[in-house]
Amino acid sequence: xxxxxxxxxxxxxxxxxxGTTTPITFVKDILFPYIREHLEDYLSTHWEEDxxxxxxxxxxxxxxxxxKQNRSCPVHAVDQTVxxxxxxxxxxxxxxxxxxxxxxxxxxxxxxxxxHMWRSAYASGRIKGELYHDVIPSIRRWKGQGLKVYIYSSxxxxxxxxxxxxxVEGDVLDLFDGHFDTTIGAKVxxxxxxxxxxxxxxxxxxxxxxxxxxxxxxxxxxxGANVVVVVRPGNMELxxxxxxxxxxxxxxxxxxxxGRV
Numbered sequence: 001x002x003x004x005x006x007x008x009x010x011x012x013x014x015x016x017x018x019g020t021t022t023p024i025t026f027v028k029d030i031l032f033p034y035i036r037e038h039l040e041d042y043l044s045t046h047w048e049e050d051x052x053x054x055x056x057x058x059x060x061x062x063x064x065x066x067x068k069q070n071r072s073c074p075v076h077a078v079d080q081t082v083x084x085x086x087x088x089x090x091x092x093x094x095x096x097x098x099x100x101x102x103x104x105x106x107x108x109x110x111x112x113x114x115x116h117m118w119r120s121a122y123a124s125g126r127i128k129g130e131l132y133h134d135v136i137p138s139i140r141r142w143k144g145q146g147l148k149v150y151i152y153s154s155x156x157x158x159x160x161x162x163x164x165x166x167x168v169e170g171d172v173l174d175l176f177d178g179h180f181d182t183t184i185g186a187k188v189x190x191x192x193x194x195x196x197x198x199x200x201x202x203x204x205x206x207x208x209x210x211x212x213x214x215x216x217x218x219x220x221x222x223x224g225a226n227v228v229v230v231v232r233p234g235n236m237e238l239x240x241x242x243x244x245x246x247x248x249x250x251x252x253x254x255x256x257x258x259g260r261v
Contacts, residue, residue, distance in 0.1 A: 152181075
């Protein structure tokens with residue numbers, strides 16, 4: 001693919017993770033299976049700790065919201081009162097988490113628990129965050145050209161920092177000016193990108209968002225941001241209309257910053 005120029009007014013680059021900086025296979029084949037394999041043991045070990053209790057509380061609130069919205073979900077409600085049999089309660093949490101993962105839910109409650117579980121795996125060296133080879137050199141180039149670089153992912157901010165803090169390239173967190181997750185809003189809602197622009201102190205049109213998901217690209221466009229769609233191996237196929245509409249790149253190296261040396 002040819003090079004893609006981004007507008008000279010761009011002050012900040014906003015990057016998705018899965019399918020953009022990081023192979024989808026890392027998430028699908030390493031991170032998610034780790035949760036499925038270790039979930040019940042993790043809950044049993046940490047059940048009485050405050051952090052775990054908070055995670056379970058958020059899951060309970062999510063279930064209540066799902067029931068209000070008439071969304072299908074496991075029939076058991078999560079209950080962590082002193083009167084609840086611990087093993088039964090843990091099984092109910094496991095059932096709900098696995099159901100959310102199977103449905104590819106992006107709920108904050110799910111992402112928070114996952115982030116806490118991955119923390120120990122990264123710290124012990126069992127997992128290292130995978131990055132495409134073009135990512136870090138390109139970010140260094142952009143930073144050298146005066147741009148700010150932010151992450152916006154459905155994964156929790158903690159999970160994002162773990163991926164980049166324990167990456168195959170080492171700790172590269174110093175390259176990022178900030179992180180955003182679904183606590184600022186869903187990635188398929190235009191208002192989320194307006195909130196991010198306000199948070200980082202610029203106009204939406206001064207942001208260029210890189211993602212592999214066209215629903216996210218559409219939402220960012222609606223907010224006024226510039227968009228580049230990233231085409232990586234294993235990413236969802238684009239329609240002919242999407243290919244015609246969006247600027248496409250297969251590598252960050254293809255981005256040219258107009259008016260910058």
